[in-house]
Amino acid sequence: xxxxxxxxxxxxxxxxxxxxxxxxxxxxxxxxxxxxxxxxxxxxxxxxxxxxxxxxxxxxxxxxxxxxxxxxxxxxxxxxxxxxxxxxxxxxxxxxxxxxxxxxxxxxxxxxxxxxxxxxxxxxxxxxxxxxxxxxxxxxxxxxxxxxxxxxxxxxxxxxxxxxxxxxxxxxxxxxxxxxxxxxxxxxxxxxxxxxxxxxxxxxxxxxxxxxxxxxxxxxxx
Ligand SMILES: CC(C)(COP(=O)(O)OP(=O)(O)OC[C@H]1O[C@@H](n2cnc3c(N)ncnc32)[C@H](O)[C@@H]1OP(=O)(O)O)[C@@H](O)C(=O)NCCC(=O)NCCS
Numbered sequence: 001x002x003x004x005x006x007x008x009x010x011x012x013x014x015x016x017x018x019x020x021x022x023x024x025x026x027x028x029x030x031x032x033x034x035x036x037x038x039x040x041x042x043x044x045x046x047x048x049x050x051x052x053x054x055x056x057x058x059x060x061x062x063x064x065x066x067x068x069x070x071x072x073x074x075x076x077x078x079x080x081x082x083x084x085x086x087x088x089x090x091x092x093x094x095x096x097x098x099x100x101x102x103x104x105x106x107x108x109x110x111x112x113x114x115x116x117x118x119x120x121x122x123x124x125x126x127x128x129x130x131x132x133x134x135x136x137x138x139x140x141x142x143x144x145x146x147x148x149x150x151x152x153x154x155x156x157x158x159x160x161x162x163x164x165x166x167x168x169x170x171x172x173x174x175x176x177x178x179x180x181x182x183x184x185x186x187x188x189x190x191x192x193x194x195x196x197x198x199x200x201x202x203x204x205x206x207x208x209x210x211x212x213x214x215x216x217x218x219x220x221x222x
Contacts, residue, residue, distance in 0.1 A: 005113035005194045006179045008063030008095075010056040013186025014049070015104045023047040032058070032076040040083055049106065053099055056108035057081045061088035061095050063181050064110050067166050069093070071159030105188045116142050117192035127184030135169070135180055135191035142195050143178065145171050152182070169193070 012019075022028050029038060029051065037054055044050035058079040065079075066072055080089045081097065088095050088110055095110045102119060109117050120134045132152045140147035149172045157165035169176040183190040 004179065006064045006067045007109070007111040007115045007181050007192045007194050008060040009117050009181040009183050009190050009192035010059035010108045011119055011183045011185050011188045011190035012052045012056050012106050013104060013188050014052060014106060016186045019052065023051040034077050034080045037081060053085060053106060054081050056106060057085065057088050057097050057099065057110065060108040060110040061090060063166065064095055065090050065093065067179065071157060107190055109192055111194060114195045115192055116195055117190060119188055119190045122184065122187050122189055127189050131182040131184050131189035131191055134189055135182060135193065138191050139169065139178060139193050142193070145176060
């Protein structure tokens with residue numbers, strides 16, 4: 001039987017004042033980046049964007065790897081991003097990566113099959129709720145599932161760092177057979193979902209190779 005397909009995503013608010021100097025902080029860079037990544041970062045024209053692209057790719061890959069491999073301790077250095085930002089390597093595993101940027105944000109999508117994502121501005125003060133709304137709307141657009149019946153659950157997981165497992169999509173009372181991922185940072189939230197074969201035929205414009213659905217308010221589209 002084929003392995004299930006998984007997705008992980010991560011958004012970074014590039015204008016967050018807290019991250020302005022991290023690319024010049026040697027200890028931070030050495031903790032997060034493998035040696036070959038440190039060399040590439042040193043050569044990069046825009047070191048801040050380069051560092052946070054690496055960081056987002058690693059976080060997205062971690063979110064996927066936990067689902068494929070089971071609970072893991074997250075060591076950023078162990079997730080190594082290829083020079084061309086097309087994949088993330090973890091031990092003997094290699095996960096396809098795509099990066100996207102918009103006004104003030106960057107987004108990493110790591111997936112083992114065609115996937116869609118959206119980035120939206122935070123509404124109110126609960127990023128988790130905004131991200132879940134964005135996810136439900138995204139999935140409803142690329143599948144036949146009704147937005148009103150979709151919700152996200154996170155089960156207890158003893159091996160995980162916060163006691164909770166990855167987010168799972170539920171439709172009505174049943175688990176939806178679509179893997180999903182959530183992220184929030186600063187002014188932005190992001191959501192991603194695997195597009196099933198039947199859905200991807202109807203929504204080929206949203207596939208990972210010919211990506212992506214970027215949903216930000218009008219006037220701020222990249
Ligand atoms: C999982 C992790 C990468 C999330 O990154 P983050 O920058 O904190 O937050 P993001 O906004 O990008 O993502 C948060 C979302 O990730 C999802 N998430 C959390 N844990 C997850 C997991 N294990 N797998 C997949 N997705 C997960 C959740 O949906 C969460 O949103 P929610 O809280 O609204 O449900 C981060 O919390 C982390 O580093 N965890 C591991 C810590 C660890 O291993 N420590 C080792 C010492 S114990």
